[in-house]
Amino acid sequence: MSGKRDRWKAALIGAVTCSVGGPEIALLLMTFWSVCRSSSLQEATSMLTLPLLWLFAFWAVGPIAFILGAIGGLLLRSLAQKFHSTRIAILKTGALGLVLGALVPVSFRFGSESARNIIQSLPLAASTGLLCALAVLWLFHRAHLLPPENMREIG
Secondary structure (H helix, E strand, C coil): HHHHHHHHHHHHHHHHHHHHHHHHHHHHHHHHHHHHHCCHHHHHHHHHHHHHHHHHHHHHHHHHHHHHHHHHHHHHHCCCHHCCHHHHHHHHHHHHHHHHHHHHHHHHHHHCHHHHHHHHHHHHHHHHHHEEEEEEHHHHCCCCCCCCCCCCCCC
16 A cells, blocks of 8 residues: 555656646746846846746646656655665656756747747757656655665765
8 A cells, every 4th residue: 555655656746846846947947047148237137027937937847747746756766776876866757857947948839939939949958857757856855765885975
C-alpha cells in the first residue's frame, strides 16, 4: 500500500511544484535575462509586476505543467530506485526536466502558436523545466521518497 501511496505523492508533488512554481520561475528568468540584457532601471522595476503576471502565466501554462509535472514526478520516482549517487540523481533529474520543460511550448503547437514563437520559447521552457525538476528532487528528498542511502548530500 505504501508503494502506491508514494507514487501518488510523487505525482502530486511534481504536478503542484511544476504548475504553481513553473510559471513563477519562468517569469523570474525572463525578467533576469531582460535586466541583464538592457541594464535599465525600468526593466528592474518591472519585477514589481511579477505577482500580477503570474496569474496570466499560470492560466496559460499551468494545466500542461501540471500534467507534465505529474508525469515527471512518476518518472523521477521510478528512476530514484536506480540512482547510485547524488551526482547521477542530479544529472538524470536535470535531463528529465530539460526534456519535459521543452515539451510545454511544443504542446502549444496544437493551438494557435506559430512555430517561430515556439522555437524562441524553448530555451526559457527548458531552463524552467530544469529548475522545476531540481526543486522536485529536493522535495522528494524532504518527503523521504528517495532511497536514503544514496541521497545523503541533497538538502
